[in-house]
Amino acid sequence: MSHFRVLAGVLRGSGGVGRGLVGRWCDPRRGCSSRSERGLPAVASSSSYVEEMYFAWLEDHKNVHESWDGFFRNIQASSPSGEAGESRPSALLQGRALSHSPDVAQKVVEDHLAVHSLIRAYQIRGHHVAQLDPLGILDADLDSFVPSDLITTIDKLGFYGLDESDLDKSFQLPSTSFIGGEETTLPLREIIRRLETSYCGHIGIEYMFINNVNQSQWIRQKFETPGIIQFTYAEKRTLLARLIRSTRFEDFLARKWSSEKRFGLEGCEVLIPALKTIIDTSSSAGIDSVIMGMPHRGRLNVLANVIRKDLDQIFCQFDPKLEATDEGSGDVKYHLGMYHERINRETEKNIQLSLMANPSHLEAVDPVVQGKTKAEQFYRGDTQGKKVMSILMHGDAAFAGQGVVYETFHLSELPSYSTYGTIHVVVNNQIGFTTDPRVARSSPYPTDVARVVNAPIFHVNADDPEAVMYVCQVAAEWRTAFNKDVVIDLVSYRRFGHNEMDEPMFTQPLMYKQIRRQEHVLKKYSDKLITEGVVTLQEFEEEVAKYDKICEEAFTSSKDEKILHIRHWLDSPWPEFFTAEGEPKSMSCPPTGLDEDVLQHIGDSASSVPLEDFKIHPGVSRILRGRAQLMKNRQMDWALGEYMAFGSLLKEGIHVRLSGQDVERGTFSHRHHVLHDQEVDRRTCIPMNLLWANQAPYTVCNSSLSEYGVLGFELGFAMASPNALILWEAQFGDFNNTAQCIIDQFISSGQAKWVRNNGIVLLLPHGMEGMGPEHSSARPERFLQMSNDDPDHFPEFHGDFEVQQLHECNWIVVNCSTPANYCHVLRRQILLPFRKPLIIFTPKSLLRLPDARSSLDDLAAGTTFKRLIPDEGAANQSPGQVKRVIFCTGKVYYELARERKQQKMERDVAIIRLEQISPFPFDLVRREAEKFSNAELLWCQEEHKNMGYYDYVRPRFHTVVANRRPIWYVGRDPAAAPATGNKSTHLNELKRFMDTAFNLDAFQGRDV
């Protein structure tokens, strides 16, 4: 660090700046100059030509091209003093100088090349020596090594074949640098000084990995142009006022609740003015909605001073006696979200700000924010992100360590997932809980992950508020100009422990000794502005007192609050969907069936190509012909059932979005929602979008190969509007576990924690089909284990029980056995007066099984989703004679039905399908159990005993029959892996449990 200061003194010793010719930024001559790219004249081969140029140059330096100007200046500088003033060319060019011209020219070329390399070295590596750490003890890049090509001491000039005598020589500047400002040549001493200023001060920029020349030039211009970082008095005063708020807010909380966890911002107070600068700059560029996600650190401060949540509402959260009125279990204060609409004081424009609620799981909220942002952009027709944008905040350790950060970056440029540039702000306090960065990451910076998408990275010393404001401004302008991600790395420190109760000296003693000595940024900045005469001490103190008073008054009024409303912390309100009190407008659901003409129209579209002259693959033709044939027979398979659901919802103005890996075709090649012209590259057609005049749009998009990131994204998308069916499909159901955090922390518990509804649908292919352990189970047991319906409580039936029960559950888990029921449940999802996540275990082999087709009649007007499908044969007609009732769900039904037929046991054994597993259809199961009062009750599943549904259904069956009848288990034995990898073992297992299912003596004499 200090090496620079020393050198700067030496370098600044002498030398003026070369005289300018023309402005450099848009000089047309640069583009068509005959000089080489390296900025050198095509060295004279003809002395008369050189003479001619030389005379012209002597007359006026502007008479020649800038490259010649540099050339002659250098010759002059390297000639003995007597000849330097020689006006005759012969003396200079034909005399000693010219006699040495090959050597001299060679030297000039080499020196220019060297200087250009030097400039490039600073552009690439200057950030490594920038003074980023406010504490002055750490290296932000975890490396104290100073790159050998940066000129930190005079002797390092030798690296380039230069020495001290070259410092005052002028050099032509390359077109890839803006350090000259209006100048095209500069003495080397000045070049180095300016490079130091641009690249090695309190800002360290990383951008040279960006492949786009315009973008790199844009950044250079923003950081290299001399004197570009300037603020007016008014801007400085605003910055100071914001710093006062940020600092005094934390001080106030610390004073009032000294033993409460709040994850204070102390050491990075500049985050608040930083965010406000980003928002101001974006607002003036036309942005009117900003969606933010952030971790714990400084969250209350952001709510108070950026979103402007009422302070008394925040202070209420610290009152342990206040109880929440709303349903749900709530969340800790530093996880809650917020939505606020207000006027931006700097731009006088309206702006909506929302901070998304999030779990402790660091970075999990990133894709969710992106999804919500994309949805808002989509519904507003903001196709380039000019109105709606996202800001993501990160901790240094989490940003480097959490894989979902990488997954989120990889969504940033995909057409159906791009939010057209996110501004990332890292609160880089150079520690993660108790862990030093050098053992927390392998990359030099915590931000290196952003390099994969060519996002520029601005590291900045957080104790220099003006430098921070500048990079924030540039970051916002970057987004406006290029609609790409950008990262601001606020290199700071954490004044206290991880939270206010923690002792940091246990693990970081030296760092914390330094931190104790560290002057507060507010003190440093206010002193600076007082010295500069921007504010007086009195003005500063008045501003502090003013904010303290605001806090005190809010504190007093917070004591009047009697109850807490979690609803006030909602980040995505749907005002028109609910009543003013936030309740559903009804507690019923209309039938989900469809008129015949709608079914026919959708069926026709699903079976044809709507565009002329569009050649599809013969295999797809066959599939479409098959659909047409089914429609003729008034039948549908799975793909048609899905078509009916999507197509009818689109007609009703509901946007449908289906996202996931290979969903356009469908993993099992059954869907084909995007047709590809076999003769014209990239010509595609989505018939679903051409179904009806004035229909809602249909989005079907193959995603990146991510589950955590993409499911998070779709969950966020589903937050934006209740009038959309948002579906995420796993390639195979198994893969949902790499998105477990989204499932656990958001989907199953989101409403309980944050009182917000979400209607996301998960399609999880599931079924034991001999495909091995990893392509078989979507892990139903896990979803069911997280369902909140009470296994031991028989609910009271009143009103519309089905809807009432759905309203109270945390999510819905279904395993449909027919296409019609699949269609119904998708439609019910939208026709319900509230939104709940829906988990659907979807079939694989049933997609094509003839027995698993539905009649169009099953979807006729007036029909509804069947939570339970009773036995449909002889057993149901004479229930008194039935000896055994097999309850099951999903695909195994067809195996059971086939076996029963083969064994001719249709009168002895009833088979009942549970289509909605959770919430458990207590009412319908009781009806069936009572209907077959003499029969044995069995639960049959193809999954292993410790998996599947058994553990969930067993206690609920017992509740239904009041523990008076046993419910026997038939299925695979307990196991560690979800399925065998051996086909014949698979078939043997199946045969074994089928035999048991139809062996009426199997449970005779057995104890319960």
Ligand SMILES: Cc1ncc(C[n+]2csc(CCOP(=O)(O)OP(=O)(O)O)c2C)c(N)n1
């Ligand atoms: C996914 C996840 N793993 C672990 C934790 C526990 N945890 C909470 S804060 C923290 C350290 C975070 O460090 P950093 O990201 O640098 O943020 P800082 O607290 O320094 O602001 C850890 C490990 C967590 N919240 N989430």
Ligand SMILES: [Mg+2]
């Ligand atoms: Mg940290």
